[in-house]
Amino acid sequence: MNKKFLDLGYQPLANRYLKIFKKLSIKKGELYKLGVGFNTKTKLVSLIKKIPDKKMFDKNYPYRSSMSKTMINSFKKLSIKIKRKFKPKLFLEIGSNDGAFIQNFSKDKVVCVEPCSNLAKITKRKGYYTYDNYWNLNLAEKIKKKFNYVDVIYSSNTLTHINDLNGVFKSISLILNKNGVLIIEDPSFLECIKKGSYDQFYNEHIYVFSALAVKNIIKKYNLELFDIETLKTHGGSLRYYIKKKDNKNIKIKNSVINQLSKEIQFGLNNFRTYKKFSENVKKSKKSLIKILTKIKKDNHNIIGYGATAKASTVLNYCNIDNNIIDFFVDTTPDKINKFMPGKNIKILPYNKKLIDKYEYIYLGAWNFKDEIFKKENEFIRKGGKFITHVPKPKIL
Ligand code: DWN
Numbered sequence: 001m002n003k004k005f006l007d008l009g010y011q012p013l014a015n016r017y018l019k020i021f022k023k024l025s026i027k028k029g030e031l032y033k034l035g036v037g038f039n040t041k042t043k044l045v046s047l048i049k050k051i052p053d054k055k056m057f058d059k060n061y062p063y064r065s066s067m068s069k070t071m072i073n074s075f076k077k078l079s080i081k082i083k084r085k086f087k088p089k090l091f092l093e094i095g096s097n098d099g100a101f102i103q104n105f106s107k108d109k110v111v112c113v114e115p116c117s118n119l120a121k122i123t124k125r126k127g128y129y130t131y132d133n134y135w136n137l138n139l140a141e142k143i144k145k146k147f148n149y150v151d152v153i154y155s156s157n158t159l160t161h162i163n164d165l166n167g168v169f170k171s172i173s174l175i176l177n178k179n180g181v182l183i184i185e186d187p188s189f190l191e192c193i194k195k196g197s198y199d200q201f202y203n204e205h206i207y208v209f210s211a212l213a214v215k216n217i218i219k220k221y222n223l224e225l226f227d228i229e230t231l232k233t234h235g236g237s238l239r240y241y242i243k244k245k246d247n248k249n250i251k252i253k254n255s256v257i258n259q260l261s262k263e264i265q266f267g268l269n270n271f272r273t274y275k276k277f278s279e280n281v282k283k284s285k286k287s288l289i290k291i292l293t294k295i296k297k298d299n300h301n302i303i304g305y306g307a308t309a310k311a312s313t314v315l316n317y318c319n320i321d322n323n324i325i326d327f328f329v330d331t332t333p334d335k336i337n338k339f340m341p342g343k344n345i346k347i348l349p350y351n352k353k354l355i356d357k358y359e360y361i362y363l364g365a366w367n368f369k370d371e372i373f374k375k376e377n378e379f380i381r382k383g384g385k386f387i388t389h390v391p392k393p394k395i396l
Pocket of ligand 1: 306311375
């Protein structure tokens with residue numbers, strides 16, 4: 001049973017950055033109700049209302065994985081490990097985005113899947129065999145027919161974006177070699193709840209995984225967890241290593257039981273924990289609004305840094321507009337000179353000199369705090385301050 005625990009109000013599609021601002025309407029279906037539920041049986045956390053794939057991931061998808069050094073470094077490190085440990089003859093990436101990860105592999109050994117054709121074009125241009133399709137059983141059968149079985153499948157921040165999870169794992173199980181390895185990585189729900197990062201919820205994040213939920217979902221498809229790594233990326237992620245159940249050559253590591261125990265100890269199998277989280281989210285909203293309005297009352301200007309999908313949830317849930325935040329800066333070409341989803345706050349190209357004129361910056365990309373603080377050491381040195389809502393709203 002899916003029990004609702006969180007209501008984040010009406011929201012626009014995150015990652016839908018308009019060139020000309022217009023007020024969006026509930027009646028016209030431009031805003032949807034963002035509610036989050038907990039499945040008491042599978043322990044899976046998911047959105048109540050799911051938006052069809054085709055409305056979210058199309059030829060204009062703006063997000064580019066390669067915009068952060070943190071991710072580039074993390075992908076490089078993992079690619080070295082995969083080559084060393086698993087030595088794949090054929091490698092598949094589901095959700096290859098602009099090739100930030102796959103660029104670490106030689107072209108003749110990999111197959112990419114990326115439904116956003118503007119991004120698929122980038123890896124195709126670089127010479128990687130890329131299907132600009134959604135991941136599903138049809139595609140898996142097509143790939144199997146052409147390439148046969150795959151040795152390693154990797155998918156980062158993608159499977160949580162696909163509504164039909166049963167289809168996802170059924171297709172993976174079909175195409176994965178009997179000794180093959182599936183590696184998936186996504187934000188950890190445990191970290192999300194600990195950090196109060198409710199902005200991990202928006203239309204694209206249909207699911208936020210816990211190890212408890214992943215274990216339950218994959219078992220139907222002859223798959224099981226054999227290792228879990230904790231990562232700092234995207235506010236705290238888990239990297240799940242999965243094998244076929246009948247493959248006894250790979251031993252199950254303690255990391256699996258350790259993560260499951262941590263989640264149970266925290267109460268992730270108990271609905272009360274979720275209700276408490278929901279109360280904390282309401283407090284976080286009040287507190288963030290209080291901080292921002294006080295700064296404005298004191299006659300200071302605030303700008304935003306990192307026009308993230310996460311920030312779209314925060315701005316719309318807390319009703320923050322250009323009376324509070326003058327503009328956002330971002331490095332992503334397809335976001336620049338457009339408006340934050342649902343709000344009349346413009347996104348300007350990242351410019352150090354422009355930033356230095358301001359005293360307060362709301363950190364939309366709080367998950368890249370270390371990278372951004374390093375880059376903006378001059379702003380901080382001159383007394384500039386960042387504002388965040390994670391783990392608690394505060395001026396840093
Ligand atoms: O799952 C998803 C994650 C991985 O990426 C997608 N559904 C959508 C997207 O979510 P997001 O927009 O919340 O992701 P990020 O990675 O937190 O976005 C960072 C944003 O900040 C990008 O627009 C790039 C920008 N940025 C910047 O302008 N300067 C980032 C850094 C590090 C910088 O120095």
